[in-house]
Amino acid sequence: MDEDEVALQDCNGNTAFSLAVASGSLEVAMILMQKNAQLPLFRGGQGQTPLYIAALFGYAEIAWFLYPLTKATLDQKEWIWIFFTCIHSDLYGLGLKMFEDDSALAMARDVNDDTALHILARKPLAFLQQSSESVALKLTRGLWKEILMQLPDFNVKQLIDNPTRVLFEAAEVGNFPFLVELIHSYPDLVWKVDDKNRTIFHVAVLNRHANIFNLIHEIGYAKHAIVTFKDNEDNNMLHLAATLPPQHRQNAELGGTWNLHHELVWFEAVKKIMQPSYAELKNSNGFTPQDVFTITHASLFKDGERWMKDTAKFGMLVSILITIGVFLASFHAVNGEEKILVLSHVLNVSVLVTLASSSISTLMFLSILTSNYEKMNFLYVLPFKLITGLVTLFIAMSTMMVAFNGRLFISLPHGLKWVATLTFTGTFIPVALFVLVQHYQLLSNMWDSTFVSKLLSGKGKYHAFHRKTNASLYTESHDACDGSSFHVL
Template identity: 40%
Template structure:
């Protein structure tokens, strides 16, 4: 009953409040309503008359229009002209209107330049993102403390410039942003931003000023080593430039050595960061490595071998570490086909046999099972052609087969969903690579078909040319042919005959090779040596036949026309080099991939130089 009374009382009170509001509204006089409407119209008219034209002028960089508005409305440049509370300076800076900004800053005082929009961003915040240093200079010279005014997310302009990769802007703002005025979280955010955008010289300066940043987490709970683990091509082998690189760096060729310089600086940065981690107390070191252990395995996944070498040299115990799936860095390297990382296993002696015994949790995959899985697409596509990709996969399987114990070759894993016994490594390989094998067969047959067609045409042409001698044969007095070529003793005729014979023999050989490819049985083992070698020799003989045909044609032109019009055969021969060059250019990548896959694979594993110890 009491609840009902309280509810009833509340309803009565609401009714009274509504009546009071209506009464107050009805007490507003028509004159007051008219004044309010008039003020609203005047405000709207002022916006359309000043803000919109000024907005357009700032976007276009039209200083004449803007100056006329400033003379008519002297305080308009400090008023917001957008719904986001941006001033004309914000818009002009965002539009990268350098001359406009330079003139506008002259009309403004220091406080006007520091005005912020709804997101707390100053115009310098926009300039930092654009990377135009001259615009930033105009504003900073007028307002000295501007680089320390935080914008959206409490980020400094220096952080924005670093995150956007604006190197020149970072070099300008860094000395103007006092390090002692930055919070620790701001320092680590800027450090990681410079690492993300490959500004390792700036990152080294920041880390040198505050070594504690090496173990500190940024806003997104990352440490600096995690970001460097994602940079497989950024870290060089050495921490110093070689003598000739230093000489070039101090000469006209400075730009050529910039990449090498950055790689040495990245090497130094990793080394310094890891040393700071190693000197942590044992418990803190363990906690950090356990919490952020992904940086080790991410480096192995991406093939960041230089990074791993630096870490393992100083702390060899890392080679024993495993991830949540009980996989070491070598298992990860096998899984993602990173041969540069995997090759480090040959430098640890008998330990490699122990690590090869690790079995993954859950599905109980051993190291050989990991090679049975199809490689990620980005690693497959480093070489062209499905057949050559299949060969590379077979090389991996054969290599790991030599490392794991013999019993692992027949070991079955577990089915992911049912937990029942699954497949042996080879059975898994056949199942996972079935589509790649079919694609490889199709690619090989299509390539052989097209090349054999070209070879057949060339063979037909050069065969016919051998019996239609240029210039004809010597005839007797009674108009009977003796059969001796008229130009027999001419050097160009000899060149024609030899090149024509070379073209015929090489094109015939090419036809036979491509025919053997078409009739192959296409078993998994055929992709390892037989098919790639046949394709290489087929393409080589096809190129020789094309070159022979072109040389025979050029020799005929000289033989027939040189004595009469000398420039015609010269022009024709110069043009005849186009198809040969075109063939080489269009097929060079395929040719190089075949050579690298077929004959360079012996250097894929077991490097000659030791890198770890």
């Protein structure tokens, strides 16, 4: 097959090389290029270049291979088209390379009139890279730096506000690194409001993005002004914290109690940064934040109470059974004069610990069943009782197994000690299952609640903004008491 034959096109205008690229086979593509080195320049169906096809399907290796062979032949429209295709297909490395070769791409717009920043703002997962700085963040930094260098202030605002508002799209999806990068270089962005007169912090509260909300603790006295802002329906930030988050931000796996606990943590955290008088303000419907919380979370309170009572009932049943069994076994405690003196002491201590732990667990679960299910009890008292009851129940189950196997080990003849060892291993399977099925989920929920509580308290160590910029953030006009009087971009 000569070089002309390998460049033949099918009825759709595609060459064999284009089809090899579309299938993701770099090896086949390179074999074909040995017959005709110009194949990367042949356009396929609808005039698409092989480079565009590789970018469209997200084949990073092939796209990087074709880029230096193709870029000189691309016109301006194709160049921009491929750049945006790389970003849409998560080929941020190649997109960064194209931007480095042509910085004008920072202001380019796609067929939807979006800039690259608009697209990156909607991709929070692209910035999640623990080991090192993500390529998407490097691309964002380069684009933003170029925009600030090339455009005057008014045009910068127009670019990030059209066709959609970049900041608020990023805040809605929780794109924390993206927002930090933009605000770090342009601190006055914290004053921007959307069509409903909400800042990014209001949007973060509404969508329950703790890391973005936590940034409010880093803007100094500007925080006290921003929390006074009201939206078009006279809702302040605490009203937004009192409403249920959007459906996609609600975690159905947590269970009623922990969902309610999570919501209470948010409400109390926002309330702490509000002036007391603003916490009692009414919105256009005549409701205070507390009224809104009670109305919108009524079903969650019922679900939380039912879940808590059901969990306590089953937990108390198990702990009572353990208590009865160990109580009866305590009358047959091993005498210290047995041949295996140390093991007999361990056995007696295990019985004592089991009895104490199961009794505490029973009392905790009973206390839950007789508790008053008020709002603040769901925040502190009830979770503490539930955690204490489950932890002591786990201890009781573990020490009960130790006591059972210890007694079995002592009672068996010397030649059958392996039976006790095998039984010891087998009887701990239920304990392991209990930990994996119940305690793992519980500890996960505890971790989530603890982390969110810590983050919302302002203890997160992000330090996204320099403290020396706080003076420029706090730009106030003649009336410092009215949130609407502050400078808003």
